[in-house]
Amino acid sequence: MSSAIQTPKLIFSHRPYWAECFGTASYLPTSREEMDALGWDSCDIIIVTGDAYVDHPSFGMAVIGRVLEAQGFRVGIIAQPDWQSAEPFKALGQPNLFFGVASGNMDSMINRYTADRRLRHDDAYTPGNEGGKRPDRAVIVYSQRCREAYKDTPIIIGSIEASLRRIAHYDYWSDKVRRSVLLDSRADLLLYGNAERAIIDVAHRLGRGDSIDSIRDLRGTAFVTRDVPSGWTVIDSSSVDQLGKVDPITSPYVDTSATESCKKNEENPDAEAAVEAVQAVRIIDPLQARKAGTDAAKTVIRLPDYEVVKNDPVNYAHAARVLHLETNPGNARALIQRHGDQEVWLNPPPIPLSTEELDWVFERPFQRKPHPIYGEAKIPAYEMIRFSVNIMRGCFGGCSFCSITEHEGRIIQSRSHESIVKEVEKIRDMTPEFTGVISDLGGPTANMWRLNCKSTEIESRCRRLSCVYPSICKSLNTDQTPLIDLYRDVRELKGVKKVLIASGLRYDLAIETPEYVKELVTHHVGGYLKIAPEHSEEGPLSKMMKPDMSSYNKFKAMFDKYSKLAGKEQYLIPYFIAAHPGTSDKDMMNLAMWLKGNSFRADQVQAFYPSPMANATAMYYSGKNPLKKVSRTSEDVVSAKGLKQRRLHKALLRYHDPEGWPSIREALLSMGRKDLIGYGKKHLVPPRQPVNWTPKHGKGRRILTQHTGLPPRKTK
Template sequence: MENPGLAPSLLAYPRHRPRLRPAPFLPMSRAEMDALGWDQCDIIIVTGDAYIDHPSFGMALIGRALEAQGFRVGIISQPDWHSADAFRGLGKPRLFYGITAGNMDSMINRYTADRKPRSDDAYTPDAAPDKRPDRAVVVYAQRAREAYPDANIVIGSIEASLRRIAHYDHWSEKVRRSVLPDSKADLLVFGSGERAVIALAHRLAAGEPIEAIRDLRGTAFMVKPGWRPEGFVEIDSVAIDRPGPVEAHRDPYAMEPVGAPAGAASVARSEAQPIRIVPAAERVAARKADRARQVIRLPAYEVVKDDKVMYAHASRTFHLESNPGNARAMVQAHGVGPGCRDVWLNPPPLPLTTEEMDWVFGRPYARQPHPSYGEARIPAWDMIRFSINIMRGCFGGCTFCSITEHEGRIIQSRSEASILKEIEEIRDRTPGFTGTISDLGGPTANMYRMACKDPKIESSCRRLSCVFPGICENLGTDHGPLIQLYRKARAIPGVKKVLIGSGLRYDLAVRSPEYVKELVTHHVGGLLKIAPEHTEDGPLDKMMKPGIGTYDRFKEMFERFSKEAGKKQHLIPYFIAAHPGTTDEDMVNLALWLKGNNFKLDQVQTFMPTPMAMATTMYHTGKNPLRKVSADSEVVDTPKSGRQRRLHKALLRYHDPEGWPLIREALRAMGRADLIGAQPRHLVPRDQPVILERGDAGKAGGPRKSGGKADSPVGARRAPPPTRRAAGAVRRGNGK
């Protein structure tokens, strides 16, 4: 097993084919392979996204990294999954198929938080829907196996990464197995995959069979029960974080009461064995063994699918083993009897160094969609083509987000020179560039080059967040490198403006007034999106987000520096409805805060339970995995019913008449009818507004068309046409 700090550099491998030159685009057809003089691909990447040769897209990032190592890489993009024919299009890969659902989990890509099918797909030409299957990793892997039964199948992407152990699946409303047994893949690569995939390719090319490659960090695979590498010690997860009540030991001095009836049962158990005194050395051997040689056995799939307490315990244990500096291997049984197999998870991948990050992002990307798409518009490409990813990872630990579980908590930053060079490439090579860089960011806008002050502390830390419940005293929060990067970026000839579009951690930003001033003065295009997510402590605690007071501090700075710069700029706050731990009262208080601050949200986000997220564990189990879990531990109430989720969403849009009937009903049930009325202190009015049908104005008694909001089950009532003044009031009330 690779040890922290000992992984070979990505730049240290000898090129597999020293004379292989970069392709204009990685080939998607036999004709393109012929033009390159290839008879066979070493690796074929199958993806659910359109192929865009840009470092923001996984297939290009991994494909170009492998190409730079001397491997021939082909792409099969959005194949027809109804048969194996499309998977034979480039022939059989010499080393392996790399299966990815794309940049998003396919179920999130295809369905809303309320499980409704989405009408478009941002990662598809012309946003066409239905170009990928549900659970794309499983389907693609099965079709690739059907195409070439003896080919090596390696699965990856965020979909596989976050489904590597038994997990709650929102769309089927049940706990599903790891994606490994369903996909029948030989290997799963989780997290940022460059280290594992490059090492795997070189070892396969050297003749090592894939079933023998069991020591790569960031990989998971199926093994027979009881398998473990030589020298490894297995530890039951309950020995680390015991769930449930602990049964008291029987009192050895207890006696039967005097006068006990003859034949009364003995207190001794029939299965009792002689007491064995375990030597101290043996008792602590497993605990004191080298962590690199320990494997934690999680509760089996057959246990967690039915036992919510054990599911929450498994989730907590899993997340506590996420620091690559001290994480241990984990194993989870799937199946019973002769068919039982273990899913083995190696520790997470080691973060890339700055030199390696520069190497990965410095490949000769075409920075355009593949020519086969012609003039088709791909929304995801339009969104990012003028943006730059400056770092990876996030130490925020928000429970509704899985970035930490995928990219890691340690920030991996590119060098200033690498970033500035990419800005120049966008200026010189990207069609349509008018001088504006749309974003310099990543998972967050302002964690660039931030790290723990002490590498030893960092490698031993088991905190789930570096900034919650407060910012760790060991975290370096210097914004100086980011300020300098901003200044140098906007000084590049041909660059008129550099905007920041990634999410801002305002709890970090308020520590650097200089950074906030720099951001507000030069890098906000009038509106800055920011995500307090809620105002109430209960939900914020379950989200692991800072209190609303921190937002208020940032807002004061933002407005002060905007005024000093002579700019009229505004914050656009984002909030989540129906998050675990949120009560109806919490949402009413949030709605009152929104109204008091004159915010009228056009779009709102309803909580979606995504695989592997801690908040999903709360949603499914009703337990809080942020603390020790037991049958009688903290209960987390979660809005699950469609009606309550609609209510929470309606409260975020308190100004929309469509939600008023539901809000009024809820307020009366809560004993808060005092919030119903027409005064500024009220949340919603007593009566529904009149909504005119198109063409009704001036035609009293005329025919009315059906459809639209008036047909909604909680929509506004219909009435005769009002006066012109009333009609204007209705339009304003609808936010139109």
């Protein structure tokens, strides 16, 4: 339990575990037969995952497995086990050290259900794109089965699913606040973020004989405890955003003059003041605490209890704000949240990997292919990234609807130029199917490689939620010319014909380096470039923490200019979000008019999906804005929650689709905008449906899932 900033030990400098003598496996074993072939009598660590096992650096189980293997541990993989009993979890025997449990690269609920809570019937991380191969809330289910299989074996949970559920969180699918996943899974330890540093430390300490209960000082970990240890200073979370006391509204039809409380107060006028004095909490502002000499390494911030945030949306928004303000590894303090008679303790975020360490991770001996057990079956997620290269981690954009920052951190971790080039050469030399086209050279964001704060001192003190909103920070290095050099060197490699950039482009950053835009447009766009303005109106953009349309217009002008100079006919494909918190029907109407005015017709639209821990999800649930100070009287945020309104917002994005015209016409009439109904260019929709038109979905028909009325799936 420490938040002291220390220079961490390099992740590749640990003394290898004794089992290093067994060497490197071609694939990490998934069966007893494979273990026997390697000469293993047991596994030291078993990773349970909701994805098919693909030995590629874009798949979490492969990265963690290979990193632990390089430390000398024998690592086995149980991929997509049948969770109906504990038997499949015994396939590799009992691990000597621990089970590592993950849902996979995606949150299992987002993988399983659409934004309208409809059941998906496919799964890109499963052979044959087959759905239903992982349970809902996979981390909880897998952990419980591991405990049932071997009750004394430590269980460590991770992946994005666990990472984003480390404290009490709003669960969109059940429409309620759930407690920390640590309690429901009964895991011994939770690792959040990419977690290589933490998982290596945990493995070596358990390998030395330390008990799992003694590991309480690692950054990037969370665990359950009974109380705060002695010597710690507890700062109540209201020291960050002080919440005002709200009295319940009294019915005007009730005579309160004769109530017992009034009689007592009449007899003792100081009684109410005495109660207030007992309930008062001494507020210590973080700045005052630092001035008073509070040791950050021994300071923990108490979040509102689970029972409080479960029943009070304002306190939920407040807790979300505090959490996000404590995400900078340079100044974050530990957090604690009471759940009944237990405490969930979050240590500060992990120290980002250095370039040397990140290179080491990506240069493990990956086969870059699915495990042979899947035969010729196609795994769509692998097919999409098999010829792509991840060049960085993290995102400082801070978009409120996105969870990348909460999972990977705000500080960009970049691989070296040489390591990236080496991986492209490996793709060329190891993959017979390689046609010379690198499908992507990017990461969470295409153009944040090597963009960091100019001052490590400023960076360590910063508490901004975004480095680029509401404007680009003056301390941020925005020079993207090193990326130009990287693109050119990869493009000039023998056997490489084309390098495409498919990762999301931060266009407000791109325009800071016009030479980068020129290089991108001239050589790395395959006819279409997808970018994400997300909206055209200030209201929703301010809640998304996205730039206004002036940045988009500047980028579009550059894109068109350089496309013309290159003699290429290329197009921008803008992405937008429907039903985001803070979006009114009028905002969506204006966006639809912008789309029509710019001749855009969206085939697929994205509706806001309230994922755990995102700031936008806190807005959706609480009706408050955690991007600013939260109080009972602070800014209210309206969200489209009903299915009818969410469908209207999606229909407005697809204004050209007759399926949505009836609801659009109804909305326009209710807004007094009958002038937008007609057949002219200035009109949004025509006054009537096409001849012989029939609805795609039956009238009033509702598709049920477990989260909209269907009974739970039967178990064997």
